């Protein structure tokens with residue numbers, strides 16, 4: 001063992017993950033692929049399809065660290081995504097697990113995919129992040145003490161003891177990378193995929209990272225990572241290297257076999273170059289070299305191993321389905337269980353994590369507080385004392401518009417700007433089957449309600465009193481309730497946009513939609529009943545219209561004549577104004593109910609948008625088949 005990894009705690013040979021293995025002993029798994037092809041639609045290419053993988057072959061074995069190497073754009077991430085099951089549509093060829101065709105549903109329960117971006121949940125310590133992972137990824141039948149032991153063990157294995165209580169945002173690049181690995185190790189997956197685990201790390205961290213992966217692979221794990229160009233000193237650390245170029249495999253075998261392989265293909269590695277650098281130089285300098293080498297390696301079929309070890313006892317290689325029937329501790333067949341924990345356990349864990357993160361985001365809480373306070377003072381000040389004066393009755397109407405605009409913009413924009421980041425984080429956890437989307441989305445919905453309610457009521461009360469509205473509880477009640485519901489509907493709309501678009505596109509789309517909602521909301525004011533029927537239908541798509549009618553109704557309905565300072569005020573009877581505005585004869589409670597329909601619809605749409613974004617298989621399939629249909633029509 002390399003002495004440099006000693007600070008990472010006891011070596012695996014001394015203490016081979018006892019806790020983890022006790023909880024989830026999982027047998028070795030080999031992954032084999034043959035004639036693997038993958039194409040994407042590309043109008044710049046003849047035939048309209050660009051082949052990213054060109055009939056590649058290979059077998060990646062358990063107990064080994066495999067590196068998929070190659071120049072930029074070679075197809076490394078594409079191959080990894082396909083093997084991990086992140087991309088499935090449009091893939092041709094065979095992928096076998098322990099000699100049997102891959103069953104995706106079971107395979108995703110056995111594998112972990114660590115993506116290139118080290119996205120970890122903010123405002124949680126390493127310990128807390130690990131405990132959330134353990135609580136979600138380990139069965140509820142396992143006690144808390146055992147979960148803590150597992151977490152401690154994995155933390156020690158990855159050398160993160162020193163930063164146990166450090167918040168994730170303060171971790172160094174290397175520590176964060178190790179934490180992303182640690183989070184996925186908690187449930188002891190037999191196959192681990194890592195996309196570019198060394199990118200952005202300094203040389204020492206790269207060394208530690210590769211040694212760590214090797215150490216994990218020795219625990220009968222199949223560890224497969226992509227790497228652009230490994231440092232020469234670490235090249236020999238891999239058990240198997242799979243070199244790719246332009247969608248082909250140009251070498252498959254042990255690192256020590258690379259030089260003889262190139263020599264046998266008449267490509268003599270100069271003494272001044274390292275083999276890994278040289279093969280990449282070769283394939284980059286001349287496309288003909290790619291053909292020569294891929295023919296020579298039979299596109300990956302030829303596996304040049306130092307010692308091609310076949311397991312002595314082939315019965316070790318279980319069929320995936322059998323594995324979990326043998327190892328489940330509960331007696332429940334693994335195939336029948338989608339997630340290790342129940343819906344409500346997932347919901348409670350996620351809600352508590354979100355609650356902690358919200359409470360710790362003090363800056364955001366202060367901003368929210370001051371935003372509501374200042375907006376209440378500003379809007380209340382602008383319409384100061386106009387509420388009980390008939391000559392100012394139009395100002396009260398404008399006040400209602402301002403209130404609705406406030407609730408709309410405040411609650412749409414936050415999710416539009418924040419949720420896309422959350423979606424990126426969510427993708428890692430969801431793809432690795434920590435939880436299902438329903439409890440997650442329910443937790444997201446619930447967690448924001450207290451702040452929305454408290455802030456909204458605070459704002460409504462300040463502006464209500466300052467603008468001199470009638471001091472009647474029922475009016476304040478309906479006024480606030482309708483406003484809050486506009487806020488809730490807007491939040492749902494914000495989540496729909498945030499789940500569908502990235503921040504840039506979302507921040508363009510959201511104001512456009514809000515402008516439309518606003519324009520329709522105030523359309524036809526003063527037309528009395530003169531609004532055309534078709535426009536009545538169209539404006540009913542604006543929930544702000546219902547918000548405006550509801551808030552105005554709560555202030556103007558059933559009101560005795562409003563005092564008039566001057567000699568004549570046309571609208572001393574506020575219900576006449578409501579009728580002239582084309583908004584009369586309705587109750588705020590009805591408007592509340594209409595807005596509620598939007599609130600529910602937007603939440604459902606947000607959930608579906610999220611599901612679409614998360615379910616890569618569904619997304620890939622839809623895009624793939626849509627493109628195929630378009631291409632078929634074109635030809």
Ligand SMILES: Nc1ncnc2c1ncn2[C@@H]1O[C@H](COP(=O)(O)OP(=O)(O)OP(=O)(O)O)[C@@H](O)[C@H]1O
Nearest residue numbers: 040052070071072073074075076077078079226228
């Ligand atoms: N969805 C996609 N649409 C269009 N082109 C794609 C898509 N996915 C991959 N490609 C292209 O396929 C090729 C292989 O991409 P891939 O990400 O697998 O390369 P890579 O070897 O991992 O490169 P790098 O080391 O730079 O990450 C690239 O030319 C890339 O532009």
